[in-house]
Amino acid sequence: MSALKIKKGSSKHSAYNLRSSFGDEIQTHTLAILVDNEAGVLARVIGLFSGRGYNIDSLTVAEVDHEGHLSRITIVTTGTPQVIEQIKAQLGRIVPVHEVHDLTVDGPHVERELALLKVGGKGEKRVEALRLADIFRAHAVDSTLDSFTFQITGTPEKVDAFAELMRPLGLIEIARTGVAALSRG
Amino acid sequence: MTSHMTGAKMVVQALKDQGVDTVFGYPGGAVLPIYDEIFQQNEIRHILVRHEQGAVHAAEGYARSTGRPGVVLVTSGPGATNAVTGLTDALMDSIPLVVLTGQVPTFMIGSDAFQEADTVGITRPCTKHNWLVKDTDKLATILHEAFHVAKSGRPGPVLVDIPKDVQFASGNYVSGKKVPASEYKPKLKGDIELIKKLVEAIEQSEKPILYTGGGVINSGTAASQLLRELVKSTNFPITSTLMGLGCYPASGDNWLGMLGMHGLYEANMAMHDCDLMINIGARFDDRITGRIDAFSPTSKKAHIDIDPSSINKVIHVDIPIIGDIAHVLDDVLNMWKARGRKTNSAAISKWWAQIDEWRSVKCLNYKNSKKTIKPQFALERLEELTRNRSDRYICTEVGQHQMWAAQFLGFEQPNQWMTSGGLGTMGYGFPASIGVQIAHPNALVINVAGEASWLMNMQEMGTAVQYNLPVKQFILNNERLGMVRQWQELLHGERYSHSWSDALPDFVKLADAFGAKGIMVSDPADLDDAILEMVSYDGPVLFDCLVEKHENCFPMIPSGEPHNKMLLGEAETGDAIGSSGAVLV
Numbered sequence: 001m002s003a004l005k006i007k008k009g010s011s012k013h014s015a016y017n018l019r020s021s022f023g024d025e026i027q028t029h030t031l032a033i034l035v036d037n038e039a040g041v042l043a044r045v046i047g048l049f050s051g052r053g054y055n056i057d058s059l060t061v062a063e064v065d066h067e068g069h070l071s072r073i074t075i076v077t078t079g080t081p082q083v084i085e086q087i088k089a090q091l092g093r094i095v096p097v098h099e100v101h102d103l104t105v106d107g108p109h110v111e112r113e114l115a116l117l118k119v120g121g122k123g124e125k126r127v128e129a130l131r132l133a134d135i136f137r138a139h140a141v142d143s144t145l146d147s148f149t150f151q152i153t154g155t156p157e158k159v160d161a162f163a164e165l166m167r168p169l170g171l172i173e174i175a176r177t178g179v180a181a182l183s184r185g
Numbered sequence: 186m187t188s189h190m191t192g193a194k195m196v197v198q199a200l201k202d203q204g205v206d207t208v209f210g211y212p213g214g215a216v217l218p219i220y221d222e223i224f225q226q227n228e229i230r231h232i233l234v235r236h237e238q239g240a241v242h243a244a245e246g247y248a249r250s251t252g253r254p255g256v257v258l259v260t261s262g263p264g265a266t267n268a269v270t271g272l273t274d275a276l277m278d279s280i281p282l283v284v285l286t287g288q289v290p291t292f293m294i295g296s297d298a299f300q301e302a303d304t305v306g307i308t309r310p311c312t313k314h315n316w317l318v319k320d321t322d323k324l325a326t327i328l329h330e331a332f333h334v335a336k337s338g339r340p341g342p343v344l345v346d347i348p349k350d351v352q353f354a355s356g357n358y359v360s361g362k363k364v365p366a367s368e369y370k371p372k373l374k375g376d377i378e379l380i381k382k383l384v385e386a387i388e389q390s391e392k393p394i395l396y397t398g399g400g401v402i403n404s405g406t407a408a409s410q411l412l413r414e415l416v417k418s419t420n421f422p423i424t425s426t427l428m429g430l431g432c433y434p435a436s437g438d439n440w441l442g443m444l445g446m447h448g449l450y451e452a453n454m455a456m457h458d459c460d461l462m463i464n465i466g467a468r469f470d471d472r473i474t475g476r477i478d479a480f481s482p483t484s485k486k487a488h489i490d491i492d493p494s495s496i497n498k499v500i501h502v503d504i505p506i507i508g509d510i511a512h513v514l515d516d517v518l519n520m521w522k523a524r525g526r527k528t529n530s531a532a533i534s535k536w537w538a539q540i541d542e543w544r545s546v547k548c549l550n551y552k553n554s555k556k557t558i559k560p561q562f563a564l565e566r567l568e569e570l571t572r573n574r575s576d577r578y579i580c581t582e583v584g585q586h587q588m589w590a591a592q593f594l595g596f597e598q599p600n601q602w603m604t605s606g607g608l609g610t611m612g613y614g615f616p617a618s619i620g621v622q623i624a625h626p627n628a629l630v631i632n633v634a635g636e637a638s639w640l641m642n643m644q645e646m647g648t649a650v651q652y653n654l655p656v657k658q659f660i661l662n663n664e665r666l667g668m669v670r671q672w673q674e675l676l677h678g679e680r681y682s683h684s685w686s687d688a689l690p691d692f693v694k695l696a697d698a699f700g701a702k703g704i705m706v707s708d709p710a711d712l713d714d715a716i717l718e719m720v721s722y723d724g725p726v727l728f729d730c731l732v733e734k735h736e737n738c739f740p741m742i743p744s745g746e747p748h749n750k751m752l753l754g755e756a757e758t759g760d761a762i763g764s765s766g767a768v769l770v
């Protein structure tokens with residue numbers, strides 16, 4: 001027995017327990033990344049994910065500070081807690097990355113996504129689609145005699161639910177922006 | 186000072202501003218304006234290599250042996266793509282490089298112009314950062330920033346791609362001192378609470394070990410000095426990765442030798458059984474850890490590293506300290522001294538007794554021969570006959586000879602050992618030795634090579650002869666891709682698929698053809714005289730040492746096995762590597 005009182009194989013932090021101490025369960029995290037708005041910066045971020053085998057569930061990017069030439073990238077990613085930690089550390093190494101925030105651990109935050117859904121159909125199905133859109137506060141932004149295009153904003157789950165309902169009613173096409181997110185307060 | 190000048194002139198001016206004295210390069214259409222400026226000055230020396238890969242490895246050798254960034258200048262397209270292996274090598278081993286590439290004019294980018302390649306795209310994953318300069322007014326600032334990024338934090342290679350019209354156009358030059366402070370500022374000081382935890386662990390530990398790596402060397406000579414002081418005052422044993430050799434002297438009492446796949450028995454056993462592991466500037470590479478779930482199971486682990494992404498990447502540690510090694514070691518030592526310089530010395534003597542038992546195994550023993558030169562014997566003789574030279578620099582290629590060099594040569598100082606660790610690039614050593622010799626003209630520079638690796642960049646013999654660089658190419662010629670052959674013997678049922686070097690050149694004649702000196706030796710009795718002849722010759726030497734063809738490199742931790750499952754010699758190798766280990770590299 002050592003003075004550090006670690007019994008063979010029992011240390012919580014020994015490599016034997018590498019997996020269990022980190023946890024094996026796959027988690028979803030929303031990361032907000034502030035970067036210099038310069039050529040190639042998005043390629044650096046995406047290249048990191050593909051090069052190291054990380055997942056991207058969704059990604060949005062736009063300039064948020066014109067004077068400071070800063071863009072904000074929001075990435076929703078999944079992985080074990082260890083992988084999520086690595087993703088953040090690796091993002092931090094990219095020279096034009098200024099800040100990396102993990103909104104999922106930083107506290108409460110709001111996430112919104114915008115989607116456009118084209119739904120085709122006639123008669124009763126068309127009426128049903130309009131009624132459901134109303135419940136979901138989706139607006140028809142384009143309509144023809146045999147189709148509607150709805151615009152919906154909300155959490156990804158809300159967009160998922162709306163898309164599921166539209167599917168049997170004649171969903172033809174869907175375009176989603178991916179998540180934009182801010183911490184609360 | 187700002188002044189108006191062409192982009193090409195700015196490149197030379199910025200290099201001078203940054204204190205650069207040497208550029209390794211190869212000209213071509215897209216860098217002609219810069220070459221024209223180089224022609225018209227004498228402060229910066231340009232070394233003409235024979236292949237762009239050679240330029241990058243030479244710059245790595247220069248950087249590793251001086252601690253200053255190596256500088257490379259190559260043309261667009263094939264010039265840039267030839268540099269890719271060297272860039273990847275430097276990224277893996279954290280070597281600071283500034284690589285300048287020519288590019289087709291901005292108005293032709295994207296048109297598949299002659300010798301156009303998407304250089305920033307191709308090199309994005311193999312540089313620490315890269316830039317495409319589209320405006321001559323921004324060139325000087327970017328060049329200064331490039332040096333800053335290459336040198337600071339965890340060092341690495343950067344690349345600046347400069348279109349030809351940007352070189353011709355005029356703009357405002359900004360000197361290095363006038364450039365606004367960079368956004369890129371890695372943290373140097375470690376968290377004092379965590380340092381305190383480490384000091385407490387040092388005070389209590391019964392079976393400590395210091396596991397050091399290339400980060401100590403990158404941090405600078407102060408880090409090596411502080412490390413030596415820490416070892417001396419605590420009496421802790423110390424081991425090092427391949428990249429860290431020299432940060433603690435091989436002649437030091439507490440030195441256990443290199444650890445890892447071909448490391449020493451005592452080092453690996455101590456890693457496995459320790460109760461406190463202090464990782465200083467190493468990265469838990471798979472060549473070191475072996476099987477992750479059996480890696481040093483009973484130890485508390487501390488990790489000092491300047492790169493936050495190195496921490497908890499592979500092994501979870503208890504005391505993660507992000508910072509520069511010299512800064513952190515200074516704080517650790519000061520706090521430990523202020524608290525009364527305590528260690529558990531009774532327990533540590535017991536630990537040393539255990540280590541001495543492991544040492545008595547004498548894991549580097551090999552069967553010598555009177556008829557053929559054993560590679561280990563050749564290195565023992567080389568060590569014996571050259572170790573009195575404090576200005577001795579050793580480079581290596583990649584393979585068995587590299588591991589034997591790490592085992593049998595002793596390094597007393599940092600920056601005197603240049604080897605391709607992370608990438609394992611055959612063809613690294615010869616050009617690296619050229620870069621080292623350029624930086625240290627009077628030093629004894631030896632490249633311990635395998636015949637196969639050496640052939641990969643043999644064209645650089647032209648460079649060595651042109652600049653009369655007395656680099657010694659010490660080839661352990663087993664006429665085999667020895668390391669590949671060893672794995673095939675141990676893992677693939679002795680089916681030696683394409684692992685021998687057929688149709689090898691006559692190396693003595695080859696040296697002669699280049700205008701260098703060739704020496705061939707095959708009898709152990711002639712070895713000493715041949716080595717002395719090599720060392721005393723004033724010029725490049727190609728030393729063809731014909732060695733035993735089927736020698737295996739031991740000790741060895743088979744892939745997928747933990748540290749305490751080392752193979753010590755031929756008798757133990759039957760079925761040692763399970764089928765799950767065979768899929769690992």
Ligand SMILES: Cc1ncc(C[n+]2csc(CCOP(=O)(O)OP(=O)(O)O)c2C)c(N)n1
Nearest residue numbers: 584585586611635636637638665666667668
């Ligand atoms: C560029 C490159 N290609 C392939 C390999 C795989 N490889 C590792 S060691 C080795 C054999 C090296 O032979 P040699 O240089 O003669 O050294 P030896 O092992 O015989 O000492 C090979 C092919 C490599 N490391 N680098």
Ligand SMILES: [Mg+2]
Nearest residue numbers: 635636665667
């Ligand atoms: Mg060989």
